[in-house]
Amino acid sequence: MWCVSRISTVRFHRSSILLTPCPRFQLANAVSLSQVSLCLNVDSVDFLSWLQQKAGIEISxxxxxxxxxxxxxxxxxxxIQAGDCILKVPYSVQITPDNIIPKLASFLSDDIGGVARLAVVILAEQKKGQDSEWAPYINCLPRTGELHSTIFWTKDELEMVRQSHIYQETINHRAYIEKEFSKVKPALEHFHQNFEDVTIESFMHAYATVASRAWETSKGQSLIPFADFLNHNGVSEAFLLSDDDKEVSEVVADRDYATGEQVLISYGKFPNATLLLDFGFTLPYNVYDQVQIWMSVSQHDPLRAMKLELLHKHWKPSITRGHGFDSSGNSFTIKEVKSAKGKGKGMPQALRAFARVLFATSAQELKDLAMEAAQNDGRLARLPLKDMSREIGAHHMLLSQITHMIREYDASIKSLDSPNSHNSRQFVLRRQMARDLLSGELRVLKSASAWLMNYCGTLSRDTGHP
Structure with a gap:
């Protein structure tokens, strides 16, 4: 038995880009029955009956x-009592890339990802309409306009989150999906009767639908009907589990649930940036929020060449920003620093090391850092500088950059309150998501700022340096 994870991009470090669900919202706290209106209907009852008949066993x-x-x-x-198995979905009623039309599969190149292949499956089943063996499930999938991942945001809407790294991630994500479509399109043209109406827009919607709902299993990406109706709670300890021996996916309740209460599981420990890009929702308060900070060697630094040589020797030179290659810097992910008086968990040691290198003003300082690295574990500038005034200065430099970011985030959040001609329900919803995202990242930056001020203040008091 092993835990099955939602397909999700690891924000800020993307190797392959995947996406989001129909309106799904995490309930950060327990929701009272008065806040949830249970509204069963004939279609809902019929769906479970259909799935159980198709599976040949009771699902739940x-x-x-x-x-x-x-x-x-x-x-x-x-x-429901904690520890109860509350659903079992056999592999036989899960949709995988293997469900793609065999003849079509032969036209698809090997470098096309599983999400794109599943998107093709969904498009083919949608074309069949009620003749599809998966029609009851397909009919439950979100329609155009019901997904709120930032890849569907207008230019004006996306401007609301320009301050966050999600802005560039969204642009990169769209480009990736367009590239996948360009690979898939020639194969679809061979079967135009099945895909005559497929456009980049419809493919992107299918791609996002799949990626938001799919799970990473031992069989690759899988759509798991019924299980994907479970909403997300970041603090839940219930996960979708996979049993390859029994060929079934199941969920075990992590707590008691009263009759009529909404049942929740965890998609993973994701920050709002991930939830928004991959799942199309945010949380008012997300304990897993994080911020990316970029640091680079100034073009005007007289020691630029020496610093770059030293950094390239001790850091992997696979550093990109936007669509280009920038070997003069690196990006670091900051998580919330829980206590200004603590050890700074959440402040990457690599970031502080990078700041020490950038703050060097003489060739001898850089040589000393290189020698220290060679004598220890090879990691550059991971120990506090011996000259405490230099150590304080390096961290003040980092604090200055974070303070600048805080001001920019503050301005971005305030701009969301400015009068706007857009009053649609969609815009209002997305503006609130933007506010949740920026507020969470601002909270992280402020926690880092507090820790840095405390660190510098403590060193100053202990050593007498200003």
Missing amino acids: SALSVGNSVYGRSLFASKF
Whole structure:
């Protein structure tokens, strides 16, 4: 038995780019029954009956499909006790890239990802309409306009999050999906009767639908009907589990649920940037929020060449920013520093080391750092500088950059309150998501600033340096 994870981009460090669900919202705290309106309907009941008939076994006797203020959800149809297995979905009723039309599969190149292949499966089944063997499930998937990943945001909407790294991630993500479509399109043209209406827009919607709902299993990417109606709670300890021996995916409740209460699981420990880009929702307060900070060697630094040589020797030179290659710097991910008086967990040691290198003003300082690295574990500038005034200065430089970022985030958040001609429900929703995202990242920056001020202040008091 092993944990199955949602397909998700690891924000700020993307190797392959994947995406988001229909309106899904994490409930950060327990939701009272008065806040959730369980609204079962004939289609919902029919869906579970159809899936159980198709699977040949009972999927769940503890859960029912319903609608809440958070969209389609799963609710406890009876009292659930912590430790109860609340659903089992056999592999036989999970959709994988293997469901692609065999003849079409032969036209697809090997470098096309699993999400793109699953998107083609969904497009083919949508074309079949009610003749599709998966019609009850396909009909439950989000329609155009119901996904809120930033890849679907307008130019004006995306401007709201320009301050965050998600802005560039979104641009990169769109480009990646367009590239996948260009690989898939020639194969689709061979079967135009099945895909005559497919455009980049419809492909992007199918791609995002798949990526937001799919799970990473031992069989690769899989769409798991019924299980993907479970909404996300970042603090939940319930996960989708996969049993290859029994060929079934299941969920075990991590706590008790009263009849009628919405049942939640964890998609993973994701920051709002990931939730927004990959799943199309944010949390008002997300304990996993993080910020990316970029540091680079100034073009006007007289020691630029020497610093770059030293950095390239001790850091992997695979550093990119935007669409280009920038070997003069690196990006670092900061997580919330829980206590200004603590050890600074959340402040990357590599970031502080980079600052020490950037702050060097003489060739001898750089030579000393290189010698120190050689004598220890090879990692550059990981120990505090021996000259405490230089150590304080390096961290003040880092503090200055973070302070500048704080001001910019503050300005971006305030701009969200400016009068705007856009009053659509969609814009209002996305503006709130932008506010959640920026506020969470600002909180992280402020925690880093507090830790740095405390660190510098403590060194100053202990050593007498200003």
